[in-house]
Amino acid sequence: MTSAVLIVAAGQGTRAGGPVAKQWQEVAGKPVARWTLERFAPRPTVLVIRPEDEPRALAVSDGLDVRLVQGGATRAASVRAGLEALAEAQPDTVLIHDVARPCVPERVIAAVEAALARTAGAAPALAVTDALWTGADGLVTGTRDRAGLFRAQTPQGFRFDAILAAHRSHDGDAADDVAVARAAGLAVAIVPGAEDNLKITAPEDFARAAQILAREKE
Ligand SMILES: Nc1ccn([C@@H]2O[C@H](COP(=O)(O)OP(=O)(O)OP(=O)(O)O)[C@@H](O)[C@H]2O)c(=O)n1
Ligand SMILES: C[C@](O)(CO)[C@H](O)COP(=O)(O)O
Secondary structure: OOOEEEEEEEEOOOOOOOOOOOHOOOOOOEEEHHHHHHHHHHOEEEEEOOOOHHHHHHHHHOOEEEEEEOOOOOOHHHHHHHHHHHOOOOOEEEEEEOOOOOOHHHHHHHHHHHOOHHHHEEEEEEEOOOEEEEEEEEEEEHHHHHHHHOEEEOEEEEEEHHHHHHHOOOOOOOOOHHHHHOOOOOOOOEEEEEOOOOOOOOOOOOHHHHHHHHHHHH
């Protein structure tokens, strides 16, 4: 069984702010992208980037088994570019991960890999535990049932040929690869995610990630 890792890093990190996109900023002494790549080492990895970021990407991937691929205008386009780059090698499975999730625990990666022996797709998630409201103009306007709702994470894993075909036939801008897989009729198992597996999205998330990564270094 051969497997590959595809890490998407061609976003601009607009919401996180800063002088460079979030994946190239330092957290707990290393660039976010380096932490993320190390989570998956020594697995062979495709890192999808914007062409202007090539020097940064070469620096953060030094010494690791990483191949750089040019991304697209949307997350879905970047994933598709990475999958096409892997098409010739045709691994049995692929794990698709956001570079912006540098704290993913090994147990989450292992759970996704293990589930792929049974289903075409598998992805980590956390059940919603807070009460849910709707709101408008600063006021609560209603409540929603939280039963059966999950917060989606990555890595999202798939049988390679199935997710490549799903992306090739998907024309929308899907939020994630589970949406693309489900649109193609693939079954996707939910495996336990982790609170530590946060996505750096807003400026305050850097401090949260730094705390998690610093705790691990102790
Ligand atoms: N054209 C794009 C857009 C996003 N991504 C990647 O998809 C992941 C999830 O996206 P998000 O957190 O939304 O990142 P950004 O698009 O960079 O953030 P923002 O929306 O704040 O600009 C990130 O790892 C990001 O680098 C990508 O590879 N190509
Ligand atoms: C793929 C994802 O990380 C799942 O939680 C997420 O959908 C991607 O980023 P978004 O821009 O915050 O939707």
